Amino acid sequence: MSAPNLKIENLHVAIEGKEIIKDFNLEINGGEIHAIMGPNGTGKSTLASAIMGHPKYEITSGKVFLGGEDVLDMEVDERARAGLFLAMQYPSEIAGVTNADFMRSAINAGREEGKEISLMKFIRKMDEKMDVLDMDQAFSQRYLNEGFSGGEKKRNEILQLLMLEPKIAILDEIDSGLDIDALKVVSNGVNDMRGPEFGCLIITHYQRLLNYITPDKVHVMMQGRIVKTGGAELAERLEAEGYDWIKEELGIEDEKVGQETQA
Numbered sequence: 001m002s003a004p005n006l007k008i009e010n011l012h013v014a015i016e017g018k019e020i021i022k023d024f025n026l027e028i029n030g031g032e033i034h035a036i037m038g039p040n041g042t043g044k045s046t047l048a049s050a051i052m053g054h055p056k057y058e059i060t061s062g063k064v065f066l067g068g069e070d071v072l073d074m075e076v077d078e079r080a081r082a083g084l085f086l087a088m089q090y091p092s093e094i095a096g097v098t099n100a101d102f103m104r105s106a107i108n109a110g111r112e113e114g115k116e117i118s119l120m121k122f123i124r125k126m127d128e129k130m131d132v133l134d135m136d137q138a139f140s141q142r143y144l145n146e147g148f149s150g151g152e153k154k155r156n157e158i159l160q161l162l163m164l165e166p167k168i169a170i171l172d173e174i175d176s177g178l179d180i181d182a183l184k185v186v187s188n189g190v191n192d193m194r195g196p197e198f199g200c201l202i203i204t205h206y207q208r209l210l211n212y213i214t215p216d217k218v219h220v221m222m223q224g225r226i227v228k229t230g231g232a233e234l235a236e237r238l239e240a241e242g243y244d245w246i247k248e249e250l251g252i253e254d255e256k257v258g259q260e261t262q263a
């Protein structure tokens with residue numbers, strides 16, 4: 001199996017005719033963890049949704065490749081089968097579908113007929129991963145995200161990550177709403193995935209998460225594109241100083257998308 005590689009080239013994305021992502025470029029290889037930080041409303045979640053194929057987001061130009069394959073040519077389910085995973089900022093609740101059933105279907109969707117995971121193996125794996133995440137076994141039989149607290153939903157997104165073992169994961173604000181212990185547990189889960197067969201993009205507002213999951217690169221997003229890239233030290237500077245120094249450095253007046261005032 002080839003090492004994971006996600007390549008985003010000159011991506012432009014519009015919603016209802018308004019351009020949100022503008023000339024976005026990024027490459028993530030297996031073994032790498034990248035973080036994207038950036039003020040509210042700069043297009044971070046839009047980028048994640050567009051890569052996963054959310055129908056509301058129109059790719060007006062640019063390319064996305066996973067292991068050299070054209071992702072934008074794939075149906076949404078194909079993208080997941082090809083090894084892309086998104087933990088959403090606001091996970092949906094699905095009444096009537098248990099967490100265990102959902103995860104087993106998701107695993108089997110990525111496998112050929114006749115090669116489905118056995119019930120025994122599935123249960124063992126789910127038990128093991130729930131242990132890693134310090135989750136009560138009762139969560140496997142609850143309806144997906146229904147009535148889950150904010151932190152429980154986030155933990156469950158990471159459980160899906162550990163169960164599905166994608167090649168490339170995009171984690172959108174996986175740390176929001178987590179208490180301090182949960183933050184460590186969730187970080188451990190992501191660190192467990194670390195290795196040459198896994199690449200990860202973490203969208204976060206807080207450097208704190210990156211104390212637990214050390215990123216190889218930190219990117220700052222403004223106006224729908226990456227405006228600055230550095231190492232873990234960049235996140236530390238942002239935590240201490242905010243974003244104004246970057247805006248000054250680059251002559252950006254309004255960092256949000258669709259509201260630029262400069263030429």
Ligand SMILES: Nc1ncnc2c1ncn2[C@@H]1O[C@H](COP(=O)(O)OP(=O)(O)OP(=O)(O)O)[C@@H](O)[C@H]1O
Pocket residue numbers: 015016020038039040041042043044045046047056089257
């Ligand atoms: N489905 C949608 N319909 C209309 N506007 C949208 C939609 N999705 C995103 N937008 C707009 O696109 C802009 C970027 O939103 P996005 O959610 O990508 O920001 P973000 O960087 O993730 O912000 P945050 O840090 O607050 O999560 C916002 O102005 C938002 O209102």
Ligand SMILES: [Mg+2]
Pocket residue numbers: 044045046089172
């Ligand atoms: Mg967002």
